[in-house]
Every structure is written in C-alpha cells, then in structure tokens.
Amino acid sequence: MFGFLFQRxxxxxxxxxxxxxxxxxxxxxxxxxxxxxxxxxCQPVWVVPVDDANEPGFDSAVAMITKDISPEGVSLISTExxxxxxxxxxxxxxxxxxxxxxTLEHCTPVGLGFYQIGLQPRYVANVSPTQVRRLGAVAVxxxx
Numbered sequence: 001m002f003g004f005l006f007q008r009x010x011x012x013x014x015x016x017x018x019x020x021x022x023x024x025x026x027x028x029x030x031x032x033x034x035x036x037x038x039x040x041x042c043q044p045v046w047v048v049p050v051d052d053a054n055e056p057g058f059d060s061a062v063a064m065i066t067k068d069i070s071p072e073g074v075s076l077i078s079t080e081x082x083x084x085x086x087x088x089x090x091x092x093x094x095x096x097x098x099x100x101x102x103t104l105e106h107c108t109p110v111g112l113g114f115y116q117i118g119l120q121p122r123y124v125a126n127v128s129p130t131q132v133r134r135l136g137a138v139a140v141x142x143x144x
Contacts, residue, residue, distance in 0.1 A: 009123035014071035016091065016098050016124050041069040046090035046135055047076070050101065056088050056127075058134040067116060074102060076117040082107045088125050090135070097132050099125040 048061040067075040074089060076082075088099040102119035110116050 048088040
C-alpha cells in the first residue's frame with residue numbers, strides 16, 4: 001500500500017516539473033530539437049526551509065535560480081553553501097505558485113563562490129494562499 005502512495009506522489013511531482021519544463025522548452029519540442037530529458041532551465045524559485053516537524057519556514061525563504069530541471073530532479077545555483085536536509089521549492093509566479101518538497105542530494109562548489117545544489121523531489125506540497133502571500137512580504141523586505 002505504501003508503494004502505491006509513494007508512486008502517486010512521484011507522479012504528481014513529475015507532472016509539476018514537466019509542466020514547467022514544457023512551458024520553457026515548447027519551441028524545442030515542436031522542432032524536434034529536444035531529446036534530453038534534463039535541460040538548462042533558468043528560472044527564479046523560492047526555497048523555503050522545512051524543519052524536523054515538517055513545518056515550512058516561509059519567513060526564512062530565499063530566492064534562488066534553477067540551473068537545470070527534469071521530472072526526476074532539480075539543480076539550483078547559490079552563493080551560499082546549502083545544508084538544509086528538506087525544503088519546499090516554489091515554481092511559478094505570485095498568481096499560481098506550485099511547491100515541491102525536496103531533499104538535499106548534494107551541495108558542490110563550482111568556483112568563484114558559487115555552489116550547485118542537487119535536489120531530489122519527493123511530493124507536491126499543499127500550500128495555502130496565506131503562506132504564499134508571506135513570500136511577498138519576504139520579497140519586499142529583500143528589496144528594501
């Protein structure tokens with residue numbers, strides 16, 4: 001029974017990540033230029049830490065940039081080493097955010113003070129509109 005639930009979560013994650021990939025790669029798909037299941041995907045995302053009690057810390061969210069993405073994983077670029085074992089990654093815009101809970105696979109220095117962060121997506125998280133609005137307050141504080 002637990003295998004079925006895990007597979008259903010994996011399918012939801014693949015749908016969310018594939019939707020964001022396809023939105024970006026649609027022209028390449030149309031002309032048959034895209035055959036690799038993973039590709040460069042530069043998009044700002046929110047990274048929200050998740051504590052041991054599985055509670056997201058929206059007030060501690062940070063904006064990052066994706067390096068590449070596939071239905072099986074996400075890679076981010078950061079200027080700080082990353083040690084959070086679990087986090088939510090928010091894709092989309094303020095109108096339609098989707099969050100995927102991920103676990104940290106690696107944090108690798110790539111030079112000049114940057115790090116590549118490899119994430120394993122686990123499931124699509126249900127996030128309330130109130131929590132998403134808190135990200136807006138974090139963004140305003142960052143701009144100030």
